[in-house]
Amino acid sequence: MSRAKILALQILVAAIVLLVWHICSTYQFFGRYLLDPFFFSTPVDVAARVFKWFYERTIWWHLAVTLTEALLAFAIGSLAGVGIGFWFARKPVIAAVFDPYVKMINALPRVVLAPIFTLWLGLGIWSKVALGVTLVFFIVFFNVYQGVKEVSPAVLANGRMLGMSERQLLRHVYWPSALSWMFSSLHTSVGFAVVGAVVGEYLGAAAGLGYLIQQAEGVFDVAGVFAGMFVLGVFVVLIDALVSLVERRLLVWQPVAAETGH
Amino acid sequence: MPLPTTDTNAAPKQAPAVRFDGVGVSYFFEGGSYAAIEGVNLSVAAGEFLSIVGPTGCGKTTLLNLTAGLIAPSEGRVEILGAPLADLNASAGYLFQADALFPWKTVLENVAIGLDVAGIAPNEARAKARGWLARVGLGAFADRYPHMLSGGQKKRVALAQVLIRDPEILLMDEPFGPLDAQTRQIMGNLLLNLWHAEKKAVLFVTHDLEEAIALSDRVVVMSAGPNARIIGDWNISLPRPRDTMDVKLAPAFHEIHREIWVRLKEEVEKTYAQTEAAA
Numbered sequence: 164m165s166r167a168k169i170l171a172l173q174i175l176v177a178a179i180v181l182l183v184w185h186i187c188s189t190y191q192f193f194g195r196y197l198l199d200p201f202f203f204s205t206p207v208d209v210a211a212r213v214f215k216w217f218y219e220r221t222i223w224w225h226l227a228v229t230l231t232e233a234l235l236a237f238a239i240g241s242l243a244g245v246g247i248g249f250w251f252a253r254k255p256v257i258a259a260v261f262d263p264y265v266k267m268i269n270a271l272p273r274v275v276l277a278p279i280f281t282l283w284l285g286l287g288i289w290s291k292v293a294l295g296v297t298l299v300f301f302i303v304f305f306n307v308y309q310g311v312k313e314v315s316p317a318v319l320a321n322g323r324m325l326g327m328s329e330r331q332l333l334r335h336v337y338w339p340s341a342l343s344w345m346f347s348s349l350h351t352s353v354g355f356a357v358v359g360a361v362v363g364e365y366l367g368a369a370a371g372l373g374y375l376i377q378q379a380e381g382v383f384d385v386a387g388v389f390a391g392m393f394v395l396g397v398f399v400v401l402i403d404a405l406v407s408l409v410e411r412r413l414l415v416w417q418p419v420a421a422e423t424g425h
Numbered sequence: 426m427p428l429p430t431t432d433t434n435a436a437p438k439q440a441p442a443v444r445f446d447g448v449g450v451s452y453f454f455e456g457g458s459y460a461a462i463e464g465v466n467l468s469v470a471a472g473e474f475l476s477i478v479g480p481t482g483c484g485k486t487t488l489l490n491l492t493a494g495l496i497a498p499s500e501g502r503v504e505i506l507g508a509p510l511a512d513l514n515a516s517a518g519y520l521f522q523a524d525a526l527f528p529w530k531t532v533l534e535n536v537a538i539g540l541d542v543a544g545i546a547p548n549e550a551r552a553k554a555r556g557w558l559a560r561v562g563l564g565a566f567a568d569r570y571p572h573m574l575s576g577g578q579k580k581r582v583a584l585a586q587v588l589i590r591d592p593e594i595l596l597m598d599e600p601f602g603p604l605d606a607q608t609r610q611i612m613g614n615l616l617l618n619l620w621h622a623e624k625k626a627v628l629f630v631t632h633d634l635e636e637a638i639a640l641s642d643r644v645v646v647m648s649a650g651p652n653a654r655i656i657g658d659w660n661i662s663l664p665r666p667r668d669t670m671d672v673k674l675a676p677a678f679h680e681i682h683r684e685i686w687v688r689l690k691e692e693v694e695k696t697y698a699q700t701e702a703a704a
Contacts, residue, residue: 315523315525317521317522317523317524317525318525320495320519320521321519321521321525321526321527322527323495324493324495324513324517324518324587325538325542325586325587325590326515326539326590327542328542331542335530335538335542336527339529340529343529415570416529416530416531416570416571416572417528417572418572
């Protein structure tokens with residue numbers, strides 16, 4: 164199917180959902196709303212709220228805070244994940260010793276860590292960054308670890324026979340292999356960085372999209388909650404598109420997965 | 426069992442490129458051991474093209490890995506150019522059976538890497554790599570990545586990647602195995618042309634007896650494993666330069682083919698019998 168057709172269908176889906184929502188929340192049938200506007204708001208109210216945020220420019224500050232937190236969480240989590248993943252993969256004894264602890268921490272629902280991070284790091288951005296880091300780190304860590312472990316033995320032997328020293332093997336074989344695994348999980352890790360930031364804000368903050376949603380919820384302002392969710396959704400889609408762009412540049416050497424839409 | 430080899434009548438002043446002296450390789454596991462090869466005596470002269478044929482699992486690749494220094498013999502010794510081999514064999518280039526190109530490097534970078542890691546200036550390394558790509562007929566493919574190439578093209582890159590380092594000894598493990606019949610012929614001729622120009626000692630492992638005879642100065646046959654040994658050694662005196670397609674039409678080719686095949690067949694049948702008994 165052509166891209167234009169797909170885009171048209173995508174817009175159609177949104178239009179139908181909005182239309183149904185609008186009809187059910189604006190018009191009464193047999194004396195009652197199918198979707199009570201107190202609980203479901205209306206598309207018009209939500210759109211008006213979003214417009215107001217952008218018109219009054221209050222939203223930019225919250226977006227900037229969330230974006231900063233997500234970027235910091237992604238950068239720190241990735242750096243730590245690459246470093247420690249590499250280190251563990253090259254030192255099997257260390258990996259064996261830490262294995263149960265890594266699994267234990269990874270199994271922990273991150274939400275329970277949020278209060279601790281707030282206590283340690285305060286209500287500012289760093290407690291949210293920390294939450295994002297705990298999410299991003301494990302994704303990158305496991306991928307890099309796997310990437311180093313699963314270097315093709317033939318490629319490795321070839322590197323040796325071509326005269327590579329242990330250091331050159333790291334640079335020309337292990338490192339690119341590990342990074343390719345990390346990049347292949349880029350969408351997930353960037354997504355989780357945003358999740359960490361928003362959840363952290365939701366649980367206690369003074370700014371950010373999560374804070375905005377939480378504030379609206381606190382006063383039963385459903386239009387505000389939906390408007391916050393909408394802005395967050397668009398924000399994530401834009402970031403994801405950016406990641407795809409970066410990915411295409413970084414992974415030029417990989418075969419493209421089968422094209423969709425034959 | 427001593428076998429006649431060509432180097433006994435060759436000029437004694439030059440040490441053989443590769444010499445196996447009573448070499449055996451055993452793998453130990455809990456409750457026993459498995460001897461992959463044993464009592465291998467073999468000598469490959471400098472510039473000689475030697476093929477090793479034998480049934481599946483007879484330890485042909487083990488011989489190459491020993492020569493490369495990727496594994497050490499359990500008994501006996503391996504000498505390279507007159508000196509015992511202790512570590513990786515720095516004078517050998519190895520064309521692996523599996524695809525071993527660096528997928529994240531372009532074709533040009535793949536070929537240049539052997540010079541890069543040896544500390545050659547990047548410009549010089551790339552200029553040489555371009556030269557080698559032209560020689561293997563891939564001059565226009567320098568900026569591609571390996572996944573964009575066909576199987577035959579990948580083997581050409583691998584050949585350039587190995588030969589750019591100018592190794593004294595070239596180890597080839599069924600390099601043309603996965604290629605189609607026509608591509609195999611073309612690659613065989615390409616290999617012979619390069620070999621005529623560079624005169625490396627070549628150890629060529631294959632299961633294809635015709636290919637072995639068409640390419641080689643000498644063909645050795647290994648017995649079925651375990652405890653695989655060398656059980657036959659033939660000089661191939663077909664005139665050179667050869668064309669791998671034309672040479673197969675010569676009566677002398679058929680004669681030597683028949684002679685070797687009689688011996689090889691016994692071993693292949695032995696291997697089948699073992700597999701069926703185990704099944």
